[in-house]
Every structure is written in C-alpha cells, then in structure tokens.
Amino acid sequence: MIDRQTEETASLYVLDLLSEAERRAFESRLRKSPELSDRVRELAETVNHLAHATPKRKPPDRALDAIYSRIERRPARGLSAKLARVNRIPAAWPLAACMMLGLAVFLLVADRTGRAILEQDLRDSGAAFEHFGEALEEMRQIERDRDRLGDELSATEQELARIHERYRELLEEHHDTRHAEAYLRRELQKMRDQAFVYHLPREGIARLVVIELVDSSSEFAEFGFVDQALQRLSEIGHQITYAHQLIPGTRQDDVSVSPSGEWDADESRSAVVTSGQILRDAPGAVGEDLVRDPSEAQETSEGAEEPGRVRYQPSGFSIWDETEQVGTLSVYDLPELPENAVYQLWIEDPAHDLPINVGMLPELDDGTGMVYYQVDMEQVTPVNVLITQEPRAGSPYPAGPVILRGPGGADPRRGSPQP
Amino acid sequence: MDNPTPMLAHRQEHDAEPSQLGDAALLARIGQRDESALGLLYARHSAVLFSLACRMLSDPLEAEEVLQDVFVRTWKHAPSYDPTRSSVFTWLVMIARRQCLDRLRARRSNPLRGFATPSLDDLPPCSDGRQEEERSYSEIGEMVLQKLALLSEEQRRCIEMAYFEGYTQNEIAMHLDEPLGTIKARIRRGLLKLKRVFPFPHD
Numbered sequence: 001m002i003d004r005q006t007e008e009t010a011s012l013y014v015l016d017l018l019s020e021a022e023r024r025a026f027e028s029r030l031r032k033s034p035e036l037s038d039r040v041r042e043l044a045e046t047v048n049h050l051a052h053a054t055p056k057r058k059p060p061d062r063a064l065d066a067i068y069s070r071i072e073r074r075p076a077r078g079l080s081a082k083l084a085r086v087n088r089i090p091a092a093w094p095l096a097a098c099m100m101l102g103l104a105v106f107l108l109v110a111d112r113t114g115r116a117i118l119e120q121d122l123r124d125s126g127a128a129f130e131h132f133g134e135a136l137e138e139m140r141q142i143e144r145d146r147d148r149l150g151d152e153l154s155a156t157e158q159e160l161a162r163i164h165e166r167y168r169e170l171l172e173e174h175h176d177t178r179h180a181e182a183y184l185r186r187e188l189q190k191m192r193d194q195a196f197v198y199h200l201p202r203e204g205i206a207r208l209v210v211i212e213l214v215d216s217s218s219e220f221a222e223f224g225f226v227d228q229a230l231q232r233l234s235e236i237g238h239q240i241t242y243a244h245q246l247i248p249g250t251r252q253d254d255v256s257v258s259p260s261g262e263w264d265a266d267e268s269r270s271a272v273v274t275s276g277q278i279l280r281d282a283p284g285a286v287g288e289d290l291v292r293d294p295s296e297a298q299e300t301s302e303g304a305e306e307p308g309r310v311r312y313q314p315s316g317f318s319i320w321d322e323t324e325q326v327g328t329l330s331v332y333d334l335p336e337l338p339e340n341a342v343y344q345l346w347i348e349d350p351a352h353d354l355p356i357n358v359g360m361l362p363e364l365d366d367g368t369g370m371v372y373y374q375v376d377m378e379q380v381t382p383v384n385v386l387i388t389q390e391p392r393a394g395s396p397y398p399a400g401p402v403i404l405r406g407p408g409g410a411d412p413r414r415g416s417p418q419p
Numbered sequence: 420m421d422n423p424t425p426m427l428a429h430r431q432e433h434d435a436e437p438s439q440l441g442d443a444a445l446l447a448r449i450g451q452r453d454e455s456a457l458g459l460l461y462a463r464h465s466a467v468l469f470s471l472a473c474r475m476l477s478d479p480l481e482a483e484e485v486l487q488d489v490f491v492r493t494w495k496h497a498p499s500y501d502p503t504r505s506s507v508f509t510w511l512v513m514i515a516r517r518q519c520l521d522r523l524r525a526r527r528s529n530p531l532r533g534f535a536t537p538s539l540d541d542l543p544p545c546s547d548g549r550q551e552e553e554r555s556y557s558e559i560g561e562m563v564l565q566k567l568a569l570l571s572e573e574q575r576r577c578i579e580m581a582y583f584e585g586y587t588q589n590e591i592a593m594h595l596d597e598p599l600g601t602i603k604a605r606i607r608r609g610l611l612k613l614k615r616v617f618p619f620p621h622d
Binding site: 004007008011012014015016017041042043045046047048049050051052053054055058059060063064066067068069070164171175178180182195225265274336339 | 441452454457458461465466467468469470471472473479482483486487490491494495503505506508509512513515516520524526556557559562563564566567578579581582583585587588593596603604606607610611612613614619
C-alpha cells in the first residue's frame with residue numbers, strides 16, 4: 001500500500017523536483033519496492049504525455065547528419081580497423097605529414113654545400129635572435145596581462161557569488177514579507193467584515209439577524225452567539241440585555257449592547273462575536289505559523305502534515321435581511337473538497353420541519369469568500385445556517401458531514417432545532 | 420487470433436523490416452550498432468522531442484543541441500535501456516527533459532548570462548511542406564491538451580511550471596505565492612487525475 005506522502009514524493013520524482021539527496025533516498029526505496037516502482041512507471045508514462053502538448057516544430061534537416069557525425073561508428077576488422085584506430089588519434093595524420101615534410105627539407109638542404117649554408121644561416125640567426133628577444137618580452141608581457149586579468153576575473157566571480165547569495169536572501173525575505181502581508185490583509189478583511197456587521201445596526205437597520213457559524217468539530221462549537229457575546233462584551237463593562245422575540249417569528253436571541261443603559265429595548269443593536277475570536281485561541285491558527293520553517297512538519301490525526309502548510313480553521317457568518325428576504329454568507333478557509341463533492345448551504349426555519357436547501361456554494365478561492373443567497377419561499381426566518389459537504393449532484397437533505405453550523409442549534413439529522 | 424509464441428515473435432521481429440519494428444525492437448537494433456534503426460527512431464520521435472526542447476528552452480539552437488545529445492546518448496546507452504521501467508518514448512523524453520533542465524537551471528544560477536537567441540517563429544512548422552497554422556498540434560497533442568483542461572487552473576499551472584519551465588518546488592511556491600505544501604498537493608492531485616485519464620502506455 002502506497003501512502004499519500006510516498007505518492008507525493010513519487011509525483012515530485014517524475015517531475016525532477018526532488019533534491020539530489022531526496023532523489024537518492026527515493027531511488028533506494030524504489031529498488032526495494034516493486035509496487036512503488038510500478039507506480040513511478042505509471043506516473044512517468046502519464047506525465048510525459050505532456051511532451052505532446054507543445055506546438056509542433058520540425059528540427060532542422062542538418063540535425064540528423066550532425067548526430068551521425070557525432071556517434072562513434074563501429075570499427076571494421078583488419079587494415080580498416082587499424083586505420084580506424086589511427087583515425088581516432090586527432091593529430092596522427094598531421095604529424096605524419098609534418099614528419100614527411102621535414103625529411104624532404106632535410107634531404108634538400110643536405111644537397112647544398114655546407115659553407116653556403118653556414119654563412120647564410122649565421123646572418124639569418126643574428127636577425128632572428130633580435131626578433132626572438134622582442135617576441136620573448138612580448139610573450140612575458142602577455143603572460144603578466146593574463147595573470148592580472150585572471151586575478152580580476154577571480155575577484156569578479158567572488159563578488160558575483162556574494163551578490164547572488166544576497167539576491168537569494170532578499171528573495172526569501174521578500175517571500176516571507178509577502179506571506180506576512182497576505183496574512184495581515186486577510187485579518188484586516190475579516191475585521192472589516194465584522195465591523196460591517198457591527199455597525200450597520202447602529203445606522204438603524206435593526207432587522208438584521210446575525211448568525212454566527214462555528215466549526216462543528218471545534219471544542220467551542222457549543223458556544224453560541226449569545227454566550228460569546230455575553231462573555232466578550234461583559235469584559236469591557238457593557239450592559240447586556242436580551243431582546244427576545246425582537247424580530248417576530250424568530251427564536252434567535254439577539255443581543256443588545258447598551259452602554260450605561262442609554263438605549264432601550266426598541267433601539268437594541270445587534271452585536272456579533274465572530275468565530276475568528278474563538279479560533280484565535282485554537283491550535284493551528286496563530287499567525288506565526290505563516291513563517292514556519294518548511295522543514296518542520298506537524299503530526300495530525302490524518303498523518304504527517306505537509307511541511308510549511310498553514311492550517312486555518314473554517315469560520316464564517318451570515319446576515320439575513322428579513323425585509324428584503326436576502327442573506328449574505330461570508331466564509332473563511334473552508335477545507336479543500338474531495339473530488340465529486342460540493343458544499344451545500346441550508347437554513348433552518350421554525351416553520352419548516354426540515355432544513356431548507358438554499359443551494360450549492362460556488363467554488364471559492366482558498367475556501368474564502370462572500371455569497372448572496374435567497375430562498376425560493378415566502379417569509380423565511382432562518383434561525384440556523386448549515387454548510388455540509390455533499391456529493392456533486394447535491395442532496396435533498398443534509399446527509400454529509402457538517403462543516404460549519406450556527407448559531408449552535410441541534411444537528412438537523414438528530415431532530416428539529418431546540419426552541 | 421492467438422499471440423505468437425515468444426520464439427516465433429522473436430524470429431518475426433528479427434526478420435521484419437526495420438520500418439515495421441516497434442520502438443523497443445529498434446532500440447535493440449541500435450544496441451547492435453544499426454545506424455538505420457537510429458534513423459528510424461529519429462524519424463518517429465525527433466519532432467516531439469525538438470518541440471519539447473523548443474518550448475522549454477525558447478531557443479531553437481539550444482533545442483537542436485539537446486536533440487543531438489538525446490540521440491547520441493541513445494546510440495551510446497541503448498544497451499542499458501530497461502523496458503520494465505519505461506516505454507522507449509518516455510525514456511527519450513526523460514533524457515531530453517533532463518538535458519533541458521540542466522540548461523535551464525544553469526541559466527538561472529547565473530543571472531548575468533543573457534544573450535539574444537533566434538526567434539522560434541523563424542523555425543519551420545512540423546509538416547511535409549503543407550501550410551500549417553502557427554501553433555498547430557499533433558492529433559495526440561490535441562488530445563493531451565483536452566485532458567489537461569480537466570485539471571483545475573492551479574493544478575495545471577503547477578505541473579506546467581515544473582514540467583516545461585523547470586522550476587523547483589520552492590520557486591513555484593515563491594512564484595505563485597503559495598505554501599510549499601499546497602504546491603506539492605496540487606502536483607500530486609493533478610498527476611493522479613491525469614493518470615486516470617491516460618490509462619495507456621506509449622508503446
């Protein structure tokens with residue numbers, strides 16, 4: 001059985017993405033496991049189909065001739081073989097030609113009288129000696145220049161290596177900074193969203209019902225909107241009052257915040273405690289993880305976590321405008337879906353026994369985004385919002401795992417929400 | 420019809436015209452220093468390999484050098500080819516890609532090295548004298564592109580950056596501004612999806 005980590009390494013191997021040490025270690029495993037070897041072959045055959053996905057180009061006609069001229073031809077036997085061996089010595093024929101020429105010159109010179117040769121050679125040798133001295137000096141100068149240029153080249157190469165190293169450091173710093181910036185932008189956007197929810201009621205739009213969604217697997221799942229609001233808002237000394245039945249037909253507890261009892265119940269403002277505040281205390285959601293060393297890997301219940309991967313917990317909230325019968329849903333960091341699965345949105349209304357199917361969520365970048373939704377019914381009052389994972393075709397009733405729910409009603413598959 | 424016995428198949432292959440031989444049989448003949456077999460293998464696969472090298476290197480002269488290197492290596496190393504590890508086509512493509520990757524990574528490790536190269540547009544399209552569109556693909560190429568379109572944009576981008584552009588995992592992560600783990604997961608999922616839609620070997 002090939003586990004996910006090994007399969008991932010095999011994928012990187014066939015794309016030549018492993019480091020030299022990783023590649024050697026993986027090839028050692030390959031030799032020991034026929035199953036892994038088969039899998040690598042399948043992946044290699046698959047990925048190299050991509051070679052066809054390139055615009056067709058015809059190689060130049062000269063290429064094949066060049067290949068034939070480069071390949072080592074098979075040596076023939078006997079004399080041909082000896083000639084072939086001589087052929088492989090690059091300077092053999094020129095050397096032989098020089099020797100023959102030298103022999104011919106020697107025979108020619110030997111035929112002249114020795115004296116004439118001597119006088120002429122003495123004159124020529126004097127002049128040649130002068131030229132030799134000049135050439136020698138020139139050669140030494142060239143050697144000095146060569147040494148100097150060699151030193152300069154070496155210094156330039158060292159400087160270049162230092163610049164290159166600095167360039168890589170800056171690139172990494174740039175990368176870290178961009179991650180940190182992305183994290184801060186994300187947090188800022190969440191805060192803006194929360195501020196939107198918080199401030200709109202202050203402008204007099206009091207008919208908004210704010211529903212908080214929490215991760216159903218979180219230990220904080222049982223803490224609903226009201227509990228969190230009470231806890232958080234009490235801390236800053238605000239007076240909290242309940243405004244039951246503020247919106248007719250809802251069982252949703254709206255929380256009004258009245259500093260010093262200044263506002264009465266009719267002017268109650270909705271407040272929101274987003275799951276972002278909850279999750280900040282939860283493991284795996286700290287900002288420092290963004291710059292975690294990629295070589296570190298955390299063990300999770302699902303096995304080894306991918307190195308350098310930052311895990312956010314899913315969160316979100318929904319706002320429902322009763323007058324317009326339209327809602328917005330903001331979600332953050334929904335987990336990546338398996339193939340052939342979708343996220344489906346449901347609302348629960350006390351007037352209906354079963355959750356109402358709102359529809360499938362569109363594909364969101366990184367599981368984060370905001371969508372508007374309407375329900376094809378009249379006068380709906382959502383008191384719970386559910387996001388479940390369902391098969392791609394969708395489900396008439398929530399059947400898959402609950403990814404987010406809020407504000408804390410009972411699991412619809414276990415019965416109706418609590419009144 | 421029954422398959423011929425191994426002995427008969429071997430004799431048939433041995434007696435067959437070279438042009439009718441499969442890639443593996445051609446490679447076996449190349450191992451016996453049959454130059455005509457090398458020419459036939461070249462005729463079958465040189466266009467794909469050259470096109471791949473052109474796309475990876477964006478330099479037709481370097482691509483031609485790679486093409487020559489691939490077939491010179493094929494000539495030298497044909498006896499070491501192991502048919503249980505890959506098809507001949509995959510073997511050739513792996514040699515060509517490795518050559519291209521070495522050149523690409525050498526270029527990137529030396530950022531000051533830059534020089535003008537001839538345009539790919541100067542090259543003739545791969546045809547037998549017929550007029551083709553500027554970016555034409557083979558029949559199998561069209562099919563591969565259709566299968567590639569089944570991947571998500573993110574998966575396709577990661578695989579193409581690794582396969583054609585020779586980026587390392589870290590470079591892809593930096594370029595796309597994504598965590599390294601995300602890049603690895605996208606590559607794994609993308610390849611698994613491709614494996615399901617390419618169930619056949621090349622030979």
